[in-house]
Amino acid sequence: MTGSSASAPAIRVRGLRKAYKDVAVLRGVDLDVARGSIVALLGSNGAGKTTVVRILATLLRADGGTAVVNGFDVVTQAGDVRGSISLTGQFAAVDELLTGRENLVLIARLRHLKAPGAVADELLVRFALADAAARRVSTYSGGMRRRLDIAMSLIGNPPVIVLDEPTTGLDPQARLEVWRAVKELAAGGTTVLLTTQYLDEAEQLADRIAILHGGRILVNGTLAELTALLPPATVEYVEKQPTLEDVFLALVGHDPNLGDASRGDSNLGDADPGGSGAATPAAPTTNEDQS
Numbered sequence: 001m002t003g004s005s006a007s008a009p010a011i012r013v014r015g016l017r018k019a020y021k022d023v024a025v026l027r028g029v030d031l032d033v034a035r036g037s038i039v040a041l042l043g044s045n046g047a048g049k050t051t052v053v054r055i056l057a058t059l060l061r062a063d064g065g066t067a068v069v070n071g072f073d074v075v076t077q078a079g080d081v082r083g084s085i086s087l088t089g090q091f092a093a094v095d096e097l098l099t100g101r102e103n104l105v106l107i108a109r110l111r112h113l114k115a116p117g118a119v120a121d122e123l124l125v126r127f128a129l130a131d132a133a134a135r136r137v138s139t140y141s142g143g144m145r146r147r148l149d150i151a152m153s154l155i156g157n158p159p160v161i162v163l164d165e166p167t168t169g170l171d172p173q174a175r176l177e178v179w180r181a182v183k184e185l186a187a188g189g190t191t192v193l194l195t196t197q198y199l200d201e202a203e204q205l206a207d208r209i210a211i212l213h214g215g216r217i218l219v220n221g222t223l224a225e226l227t228a229l230l231p232p233a234t235v236e237y238v239e240k241q242p243t244l245e246d247v248f249l250a251l252v253g254h255d256p257n258l259g260d261a262s263r264g265d266s267n268l269g270d271a272d273p274g275g276s277g278a279a280t281p282a283a284p285t286t287n288e289d290q291s
């Protein structure tokens, strides 16, 4: 169910304000997330990213402004918002004592789905966890937990997914796997808002990048629009040394015996190092433009 027309943004935030005691964290946040797109909300520690996503997920009340998810107002239509959005929090919310499959079946049951086992099995395959399905989550690597956590958030096919720092603490290979899962989600029509402190994550994944700083969205645009904000650098011809990430992935990327065996099919080619996801150039929007 959708609360507004298909062309309206999946998330629309206007003038959002929030203070903790007398510390103003959000001071007028404006943000749109188009349907089926990936938007990265970028900001330093304490910028207010988690505060924004908690307000969107109806876990926290804003002091002012409006937030609409899938056409529903987070305050007056909170139940409809909760039916439209899935939040994967900053810290993995999986049950360590259950197996991966049991975690998925549990959520499918809680959501009253008809065939919880089949739903779980499909997600286990999709997130490369089938081999580890019957193992307790306490034996999973960080990347496997994160993948399971994201898989759990997809149960019931919510149209809007919010991922709060989905790859913090993951090794480079596990990050690539989470990125691939997120890209697949958006390709399937799901709207994704993710928060991150990693600039490369925003570059690789997001159609648009919004930078939250000082309680406001400083800039919001495609990667091309954002890079166009600075004058072009002078071209100098120097040898390009491989980055540490290049070396790490070249050495461990193909070896299924290192790390988590279920991701032995990892392919460096999927890293898309040059791809930005940024497409149609248009004037970048700034907070000033929107007000």
Ligand SMILES: Nc1ncnc2c1ncn2[C@@H]1O[C@H](COP(=O)(O)OP(=O)(O)OP(=O)(O)O)[C@@H](O)[C@H]1O
Pocket: 020, 025, 043, 044, 045, 046, 047, 048, 049, 050, 051, 052, 090, 197
């Ligand atoms: N319940 C709370 N009570 C008081 N202050 C809070 C509370 N929750 C968050 N804050 C403060 O609000 C600010 C924004 O916090 P928030 O968690 O939204 O930041 P963040 O951008 O998600 O940071 P991080 O990158 O560290 O996750 C921080 O200064 C934080 O200390």
Ligand SMILES: [Mg+2]
Pocket: 049, 050, 051, 090, 164
């Ligand atoms: Mg946070």
